[in-house]
Amino acid sequence: MPPGNCKLTLTSSTAQDGLVYAVLGQGAIRIDCQVNCGQQVDSKFYHNFNLLENPHIMVNRKSLFIHDIQKSVHGNYSCCVNIQQQTTCSNSITVLVFELPIISLMSRDKLIKPLGGSATMSANVSGDNLMWHAVWHVNGNPLWNSTVQLNFRLKQEWRVDLVIPNLQYTDQGLYRLAVTSGHTLPLYSPDKELAVQ
Numbered sequence: 001m002p003p004g005n006c007k008l009t010l011t012s013s014t015a016q017d018g019l020v021y022a023v024l025g026q027g028a029i030r031i032d033c034q035v036n037c038g039q040q041v042d043s044k045f046y047h048n049f050n051l052l053e054n055p056h057i058m059v060n061r062k063s064l065f066i067h068d069i070q071k072s073v074h075g076n077y078s079c080c081v082n083i084q085q086q087t088t089c090s091n092s093i094t095v096l097v098f099e100l101p102i103i104s105l106m107s108r109d110k111l112i113k114p115l116g117g118s119a120t121m122s123a124n125v126s127g128d129n130l131m132w133h134a135v136w137h138v139n140g141n142p143l144w145n146s147t148v149q150l151n152f153r154l155k156q157e158w159r160v161d162l163v164i165p166n167l168q169y170t171d172q173g174l175y176r177l178a179v180t181s182g183h184t185l186p187l188y189s190p191d192k193e194l195a196v197q
Contacts, residue, residue, distance in 0.1 A: 006037040008079055008090035020095045022069045023184065029066040031093055033079035041081045046089075048075040071097055101127030101179055103189040106159075110193045113167050121162040123177040123189050132181050136162040137188075139173040167196045 012031045014020050020029055033043045045052040045064050057073065058065040066073050074097040080089040106122035113119045125134060136146040146162050164171055177189040 006035070006041075006081055006083065006088040008036075008043065008081065008088060009034040010077065010079055010090040010093050012093055015093055018091070018093055020093060021181075022066075022073070022095055022097050024069055024071065024097055024099045026069060029069070029073075029095060030063060031066075031077055032063045033090060035062065035079075035081060037081060037083065037088075039083075041083060043079045043081050046078050046080060047073075049078075052077075066095070069097060073097060098181075099127065100184065100187060101125050101132060103177055103179055103187060105177075105189055105192055108190055108192055110195060112195045112197060115167060115169070115196055117167050119164045119167060119171070119194055121164075121175050121177075121192060121194075123160050124157055125160060125177070125179055126157040132179050134158075134160045134177055134179045136160075136175060137178055138171075138175050142178070164194075169196050172196050 010031060010033055012020055012029065014029060020031075022029055031045075033045065035041060035043050043062060045059055047057075052059060052064065058067070064077070073095055076092045076094050078090050078092040080087050102125070104124050106124065111119055111121075121136065123134075125132070136143045143162070160177060162175070172195055174191040174193055176191050178186040179188075180186040
């Protein structure tokens with residue numbers, strides 16, 4: 001097969017629309033280069049258009065393995081072959097590295113409020129570089145009307161409040177904030193108890 005007819009395809013079992021979401025310091029990523037050139041050729045991997053030379057990444061002829069997810073692995077990956085001084089490259093896969101957010105309650109003390117009064121639950125969520133959704137739960141059940149979208153552009157902190165007006169005895173229980181990105185399991189704040197008397 002002439003070099004111009006070489007076909008290279010980059011794949012990853014964890015990719016979604018060419019994106020791989022990776023949590024800083026957790027898990028591993030495998031990216032495979034499928035080469036169809038009609039002859040045995042060696043492919044080379046590139047990271048952000050530079051020949052891959054990262055100590056956190058193991059490479060063999062057709063696959064790369066990222067076992068230590070660091071900020072430095074963030075970026076675009078592709079593979080290329082060179083036959084008769086002609087270079088053919090694959091599609092690219094983008095790895096997005098993000099940190100899990102940190103959730104903290106403003107206060108963990110038990111909240112005691114009068115019947116018919118109001119209560120406010122507050123939590124801080126700090127995160128980095130991804131869109132997250134925050135939902136308050138009571139006694140393990142989500143309060144869908146409390147859903148908040150948190151869009152972290154840079155390292156920043158959001159305050160998420162839940163205001164409960166006209167308190168009833170049915171509002172009593174354990175409250176906690178759940179945060180998820182759609183790419184991770186939910187993360188939860190500690191519980192905070194609300195009592196109505």
